[in-house]
Amino acid sequence: MSKVSMTVNGKAVTADADARTLLVQYLREGLRLTGTHVGCDTSQCGACVVHIDGKAVKACTMFAWEAEGKNVLTIEGLANNGTLHPMQEAFRDNHGLQCGFCTPGMIMTAVDMVNRKGNNLDDKTIREELEGNICRCTGYHNIVKSIAAGAKAMA
Amino acid sequence: MSATGIGAAVRRKEDFRFITGKGQYTDDVSRPGQTYIHFIRSPHAHAKIRSIESSAATGMPGVVAVLTGKDLASDKIGNLICGWAITSKDGSPMKMSAHPAIASEKANHVGDAVAVVIAETLGQAKDAAEKVKVDYEVLPAVADPAKAQAPGAPLIHDVAPNNTIYQWHLGEQKATDAAFRSANHVTKLDIINNRLVPNAIEPRAAIGDYDAGTDCLTLWNTSQNPHVARLVIAAFVGMAPEHKLRVIAPDVGGGFGSKIFIYPEEVVCLWASRKVQRPVKWVSDRSEAFVTDAHGRDHVTHAEMAFDAEGKITALRAKTIANLGAYMSTFSSSVPTYLYATLLSGQYGIPNIYCEVDAVYTNTVPVDAYRGAGRPEATYVVERLVEAGAREMAIDPADLRKRNFIKSFPHQTPVIMAYDAGDYQASLKKAQDIADVKGFGKRKRDSARNGKLRGLGYSTYIEACGIAPSQAVGSLGAGVGLWESAEVRVNPTGSVEVLTGSHSHGQGHETTFAQLVSQRLGIPIENISIVHGDTDKVQFGMGTYGSRSGAVGMTAIVKALDKVEAKAKKVAAFMMEAAEGDIEFKDGKFTVAGTDKSAAWGDVALNAYIAHKFTGAELEPGLKEGAFYDPTNFTFPAGCHICEVEIDPETGNTDVVAWTAVDDFGIVINPMIVEGQVHGGIAQGVGQALYEGTVYDKDGQLMTGSYMDYAMPRADYLPSFKVDTTETKCPSNPLGIKGCGEAGAIAAPAAVMNAITDALGTENIAMPATPATVWAVLQKTQPRQAAE
Numbered sequence: 001m002s003k004v005s006m007t008v009n010g011k012a013v014t015a016d017a018d019a020r021t022l023l024v025q026y027l028r029e030g031l032r033l034t035g036t037h038v039g040c041d042t043s044q045c046g047a048c049v050v051h052i053d054g055k056a057v058k059a060c061t062m063f064a065w066e067a068e069g070k071n072v073l074t075i076e077g078l079a080n081n082g083t084l085h086p087m088q089e090a091f092r093d094n095h096g097l098q099c100g101f102c103t104p105g106m107i108m109t110a111v112d113m114v115n116r117k118g119n120n121l122d123d124k125t126i127r128e129e130l131e132g133n134i135c136r137c138t139g140y141h142n143i144v145k146s147i148a149a150g151a152k153a154m155a
Numbered sequence: 156m157s158a159t160g161i162g163a164a165v166r167r168k169e170d171f172r173f174i175t176g177k178g179q180y181t182d183d184v185s186r187p188g189q190t191y192i193h194f195i196r197s198p199h200a201h202a203k204i205r206s207i208e209s210s211a212a213t214g215m216p217g218v219v220a221v222l223t224g225k226d227l228a229s230d231k232i233g234n235l236i237c238g239w240a241i242t243s244k245d246g247s248p249m250k251m252s253a254h255p256a257i258a259s260e261k262a263n264h265v266g267d268a269v270a271v272v273i274a275e276t277l278g279q280a281k282d283a284a285e286k287v288k289v290d291y292e293v294l295p296a297v298a299d300p301a302k303a304q305a306p307g308a309p310l311i312h313d314v315a316p317n318n319t320i321y322q323w324h325l326g327e328q329k330a331t332d333a334a335f336r337s338a339n340h341v342t343k344l345d346i347i348n349n350r351l352v353p354n355a356i357e358p359r360a361a362i363g364d365y366d367a368g369t370d371c372l373t374l375w376n377t378s379q380n381p382h383v384a385r386l387v388i389a390a391f392v393g394m395a396p397e398h399k400l401r402v403i404a405p406d407v408g409g410g411f412g413s414k415i416f417i418y419p420e421e422v423v424c425l426w427a428s429r430k431v432q433r434p435v436k437w438v439s440d441r442s443e444a445f446v447t448d449a450h451g452r453d454h455v456t457h458a459e460m461a462f463d464a465e466g467k468i469t470a471l472r473a474k475t476i477a478n479l480g481a482y483m484s485t486f487s488s489s490v491p492t493y494l495y496a497t498l499l500s501g502q503y504g505i506p507n508i509y510c511e512v513d514a515v516y517t518n519t520v521p522v523d524a525y526r527g528a529g530r531p532e533a534t535y536v537v538e539r540l541v542e543a544g545a546r547e548m549a550i551d552p553a554d555l556r557k558r559n560f561i562k563s564f565p566h567q568t569p570v571i572m573a574y575d576a577g578d579y580q581a582s583l584k585k586a587q588d589i590a591d592v593k594g595f596g597k598r599k600r601d602s603a604r605n606g607k608l609r610g611l612g613y614s615t616y617i618e619a620c621g622i623a624p625s626q627a628v629g630s631l632g633a634g635v636g637l638w639e640s641a642e643v644r645v646n647p648t649g650s651v652e653v654l655t656g657s658h659s660h661g662q663g664h665e666t667t668f669a670q671l672v673s674q675r676l677g678i679p680i681e682n683i684s685i686v687h688g689d690t691d692k693v694q695f696g697m698g699t700y701g702s703r704s705g706a707v708g709m710t711a712i713v714k715a716l717d718k719v720e721a722k723a724k725k726v727a728a729f730m731m732e733a734a735e736g737d738i739e740f741k742d743g744k745f746t747v748a749g750t751d752k753s754a755a756w757g758d759v760a761l762n763a764y765i766a767h768k769f770t771g772a773e774l775e776p777g778l779k780e781g782a783f784y785d786p787t788n789f790t791f792p793a794g795c796h797i798c799e800v801e802i803d804p805e806t807g808n809t810d811v812v813a814w815t816a817v818d819d820f821g822i823v824i825n826p827m828i829v830e831g832q833v834h835g836g837i838a839q840g841v842g843q844a845l846y847e848g849t850v851y852d853k854d855g856q857l858m859t860g861s862y863m864d865y866a867m868p869r870a871d872y873l874p875s876f877k878v879d880t881t882e883t884k885c886p887s888n889p890l891g892i893k894g895c896g897e898a899g900a901i902a903a904p905a906a907v908m909n910a911i912t913d914a915l916g917t918e919n920i921a922m923p924a925t926p927a928t929v930w931a932v933l934q935k936t937q938p939r940q941a942a943e
Contacts, residue, residue: 144870
């Protein structure tokens with residue numbers, strides 16, 4: 001067990017981690033940031049998506065020590081001083097979630113999508129870009145609507 | 156309609172915590188001093204356990220205990236049970252095998268638990284598990300339900316010769332056979348309803364926590380019905396008396412049926428916690444979920460439909476083999492019987508129906524209810540037969556349906572159900588208009604010009620929801636009543652808590668139930684909390700499944716609100732010095748008829764508690780009422796889904812290019828939420844039709860055990876959906892609600908396959924219609940010409 005340090009949601013943090021501790025375990029168990037979820041063990045479902053140095057990454061796919069010194073943003077850090085991020089608002093306004101379990105990963109993926117693809121996203125682009133995120137509840141219909149609306153609101 | 160009342164598309168109250176990462180799912184709960192448990196599972200489908208050597212593991216770092224099925228048995232922990240007794244046609248009871256939470260003699264499926272390791276960390280538990288040596292004697296296995304009853308098939312449980320659990324039937328065989336003999340046309344299909352893995356994105360989890368000071372156990376679990384879990388674990392497993400066992404199902408990340416059941420891991424975490432005197436936490440990983448979560452469907456059916464010269468359906472008969480897996484899960488026996496054969500009349504007036512069902516054991520994961528549970532299987536049989544029959548008789552499939560629709564209500568089918576209300580023509584007509592069925596010929600020709608095959612398929616489904624009248628299900632073998640409870644607690648300041656026995660795991664009860672209360676009491680939706688999922692808070696409840704939470708759960712709230720209003724009127728009468736009979740209540744205000752006297756809701760609530768205006772002899776202080784509501788009938792949501800597909804004959808790939816759903820759910824509380832339920836159901840149904848196929852090899856190894864192998868529907872596999880409704884009120888509950896949670900999953904598979912078979916020109920293709928399957932069919936079949 002050794003100490004691993006990084007910046008999470010703007011705060012410098014240090015917590016214990018084994019060599020085999022995954023980043024998602026470090027966040028959930030080490031820092032008690034339980035908004036980042038684990039839905040599979042093959043990097044398929046995307047419930048664990050966080051941003052590392054501004055890019056979407058599946059936190060189950062890297063070790064905690066690989067994030068040493070990096071800047072990590074989780075769902076808990078997305079709202080700004082109590083004001084929801086436009087993408088969070090868009091998911092709520094458009095019923096883009098049901099059970100809520102895939103939602104943090106969906107929102108973090110959506111924000112990254114806008115960062116890369118811009119504010120005018122057509123349905124086809126959104127659906128293709130969601131290849132790495134699985135939702136079992138919504139049939140994606142309202143997630144696609146949410147992301148299109150959130151992208152516009154982020155402009 | 157008020158902005159937050161019944162019928163309003165209110166934004167969900169629960170969403171804030173989910174979009175900010177503040178949901179509290181079972182895996183987010185940590186107990187002081189908790190240990191972690193790892194289950195050692197059989198890698199063999201069928202194997203005797205000769206011995207388990209655990210001494211090397213016991214000494215590994217961090218290990219707290221290694222426990223086996225023998226330890227469980229010596230502590231007299233009872234078996235898991237199936238709670239619905241089915242009687243075979245020869246009068247014999249179903250053959251329920253023992254189902255220990257940890258196998259001690261024989262493992263019966265890949266994933267059957269044989270031992271557990273408990274350690275300070277999960278990593279340490281997994282490391283130590285590597286050192287546990289289980290000596291297996293591998294036995295021959297059977298995974299295919301069609302082969303389970305064959306002479307010489309491996310016997311899984313001594314109690315069930317030929318691996319047969321029951322041979323059940325429903326309907327009149329002689330009359331049905333006679334109708335077939337005099338039929339003008341008979342359509343026959345061999346149908347496989349493919350086995351599915353539910354795959355709620357939150358994996359199952361359990362935490363057992365024993366309090367030695369009070370001798371109480373607490374279980375946190377991912378449950379759709381925590382009270383039923385407590386009842387079974389107390390009364391049948393014998394873990395602890397009910398009053399010493401608390402079950403908490405906090406936020407639950409999807410269920411789809413798979414989280415109804417009582418699972419071995421829940422029993423083991425409770426037992427182990429008392430044994431090691433520390434909290435014990437288990438979280439399934441996805442690979443583990445594939446081999447332990449109850450699977451769905453898995454029927455093999457031969458079905459026939461008889462028609463007269465006018466295309467009227469005169470009879471239907473079906474013979475089904477249903478795979479229930481290695482053990483009988485909690486409600487498994489009811490799914491291929493009373494939730495299946497009772498719906499074989501579809502939306503049609505069919506005078507004669509006969510259905511035989513053999514349920515079998517195989518060396519596979521137990522099979523139980525999955526979204527729709529029996530009703531998708533029934534719809535698939537009926538709707539594929541109708542569509543194929545129409546093509547064989549050269550009648551337009553919509554026209555054939557119209558000729559056979561039930562048009563007057565109530566309608567008694569030959570298979571138990573008494574349909575109470577509906578307008579099947581209306582939903583078909585509306586769906587045809589929205590889907591522009593008239594323009595399909597042109598679209599098909601356009602596709603043909605691009606080298607694509609286009610097809611259109613209908614599914615006019617019906618389901619029995621609002622599960623269920625207790626006396627009726629009791630007469631059919633259910634071990635429980637299926638009513639629901641509610642308690643309305645009015646605080647002195649007028650805010651309200653509603654305790655419900657329903658459980659929300661995505662359905663939005665915190666919003667829809669609050670809409671009902673807001674409308675009824677005239678108070679803001681923000682002043683209402685919905686409490687569920689904790690046996691220490693809610694006295695009892697039957698949980699959420701079978702599209703029952705609106706029709707049954709909300710009706711229980713209505714009954715409790717009736718009592719609250721009656722009591723509040725008494726308080727108001729004392730306050731305003733008027734006769735109780737003169738008090739009227741509307742929009743949150745009590746008035747005295749014929750006067751200008753009034754009292755606000757909050758004032759009446761306060762006066763109920765301060766009790767200054769009446770004596771205890773006249774009226775009890777306080778404002779809190781409870782109710783149990785037992786429905787008088789099932790509800791019968793029905794509708795029409797139309798699917799349009801385009802197939803690339805070069806690759807066999809099927810694109811769902813358009814989807815129209817017109818459903819009659821009765822009165823809708825929140826149209827936004829209802830549409831979302833329909834979307835999700837369609838996606839699961841399309842998943843079954845096109846992508847999801849659970850594959851076991853002949854030795855019982857699960858070949859599709861991860862998201863790398865089992866194709867889940869993803870965003871780019873699906874179109875956006877056109878969703879609309881028609882409305883006939885449900886007459887059996889005061890809100891007129893029918894239920895909407897399962898409709899999409901029930902309707903969709905038949906719509907997709909009717910579209911694909913339309914495009915391909917053959918009925919001979921099984922789900923899932925993957926590109927490889929479609930391509931293989933195309934190599935053997937000449938597709939119909941576009942001009943037809």
